[in-house]
Amino acid sequence: MSDDPYTTLGVKREATQDEIRSAYRALAKKLHPDLNPGNKKAEETFKEVAAAYDLLGDPEKRGRFDRGEIDASGAERPRERYYRDFHAEGAQDHPYSTSGGFADFMESDDVLSEILGRGGGRARFRIRGQDVHYRLPVEFLEAVNGATRRITMPDGATLDVVIPPGTRDHQILRLREKGGAGIGGAPPGDALVEIEVSPHKLFMRKDDDIHIELPISLPEAVLGAKLDVPTPTGSVRMTVPKGANTGRVLRLKGKGVARRDGSRGDEYVTLKVVLPDRLDSEIEEFARRWQAGQQHDPRRGLEA
Amino acid sequence: MISVQEFLLRTRVEHRSLEAWIHAGWLIPPQTEPELAFSDVDVARAQLIRDLRDDLGVNDEGISVVLHLVDQMHGLRRSMEALLNELRGSRQGGD
Numbered sequence: 001m002s003d004d005p006y007t008t009l010g011v012k013r014e015a016t017q018d019e020i021r022s023a024y025r026a027l028a029k030k031l032h033p034d035l036n037p038g039n040k041k042a043e044e045t046f047k048e049v050a051a052a053y054d055l056l057g058d059p060e061k062r063g064r065f066d067r068g069e070i071d072a073s074g075a076e077r078p079r080e081r082y083y084r085d086f087h088a089e090g091a092q093d094h095p096y097s098t099s100g101g102f103a104d105f106m107e108s109d110d111v112l113s114e115i116l117g118r119g120g121g122r123a124r125f126r127i128r129g130q131d132v133h134y135r136l137p138v139e140f141l142e143a144v145n146g147a148t149r150r151i152t153m154p155d156g157a158t159l160d161v162v163i164p165p166g167t168r169d170h171q172i173l174r175l176r177e178k179g180g181a182g183i184g185g186a187p188p189g190d191a192l193v194e195i196e197v198s199p200h201k202l203f204m205r206k207d208d209d210i211h212i213e214l215p216i217s218l219p220e221a222v223l224g225a226k227l228d229v230p231t232p233t234g235s236v237r238m239t240v241p242k243g244a245n246t247g248r249v250l251r252l253k254g255k256g257v258a259r260r261d262g263s264r265g266d267e268y269v270t271l272k273v274v275l276p277d278r279l280d281s282e283i284e285e286f287a288r289r290w291q292a293g294q295q296h297d298p299r300r301g302l303e304a
Numbered sequence: 305m306i307s308v309q310e311f312l313l314r315t316r317v318e319h320r321s322l323e324a325w326i327h328a329g330w331l332i333p334p335q336t337e338p339e340l341a342f343s344d345v346d347v348a349r350a351q352l353i354r355d356l357r358d359d360l361g362v363n364d365e366g367i368s369v370v371l372h373l374v375d376q377m378h379g380l381r382r383s384m385e386a387l388l389n390e391l392r393g394s395r396q397g398g399d
Binding site: 025086101186 | 328352360374381382383
């Protein structure tokens with residue numbers, strides 16, 4: 001090999017470890033013997049490159065080399081046989097052999113298939129089954145609280161899908177080895193189930209928190225009240241403070257979406273003061289003679 | 305046959321990786337009962353996978369593709385070799 005590992009890798013002596021690493025990667029991609037099964041020269045060069053990287057890729061060894069404590073000889077990496085060596089003509093057949101690259105020639109030509117087929121029973125073929133994709137619509141609350149749903153697969157078999165609490169829209173659940181059958185005794189593929197969460201008429205989800213708009217009456221807003229508020233796990237009694245306005249947000253701690261660690265997000269309740277559909281004369285009368293109300297300008301500072 | 309222990313030692317692969325590789329179908333142990341055992345070709349293949357992952361920066365998806373293509377290339381090389389030998393043989397016979 002070249003005496004100077006820096007020259008072999010084509011880097012400067014002051015190159016950073018990152019530069020050395022990417023120089024090695026670039027060369028190895030071109031020269032790796034298993035990617036160049038027919039090229040003896042590539043193998044020789046790869047050995048030199050690998051030895052140089054063995055020395056320079058390790059900062060400690062590199063430091064010792066730079067200080068002259070060790071030299072570049074004898075740094076060659078011991079290596080067992082390369083993968084390609086198991087594919088030589090006459091080598092024993094193994095599960096990775098495949099005729100996939102030329103099977104189409106064999107179908108059409110008797111002479112060729114006779115020659116190619118002679119190399120040994122290459123028909124043995126194992127491949128892991130395909131991954132199968134499903135979409136599973138679930139209700140909002142099923143996704144928030146968790147649920148089990150049964151799906152029927154194309155072959156008629158059923159599969160119980162456990163939807164963990166806190167599952168998000170478009171989250172993909174991987175069910176190991178529930179996909180297509182493997183060939184030649186290889187394991188089946190996985191079932192990949194994409195969850196589609198339908199929206200809820202009351203709740204809005206933001207990450208682990210639930211948001212809800214809660215209509216309250218005028219007396220409740222003015223005087224305060226104790227109200228039942230829906231949450232994903234049932235309704236909860238909440239105190240609305242006196243003088244609570246539209247847009248005021250109250251937090252119900254731990255009433256949001258279940259998390260993996262067992263805790264839950266929060267529910268945020270946005271108040272909305274709602275007048276009755278029909279106003280009676282009493283409230284009109286009150287509004288007319290309510291002095292402070294007449295002077296209150298909620299649009300102050302709103303000029304564009 | 306090579307035991308799991310010896311396999312891990314020779315390939316310098318962690319046990320977790322080995323399990324994942326078998327699951328992905330990258331490695332197909334010739335024996336699974338009563339316990340896992342491997343052959344020399346599995347060792348060489350695992351070293352190739354390790355080189356791809358650690359030295360060449362190929363990610364998992366890329367490794368599947370590379371293995372698939374490498375296996376096809378080997379199949380092609382073998383059949384080409386067989387074909388060439390057949391041709392050489394018939395030429396000599398004709399002379």
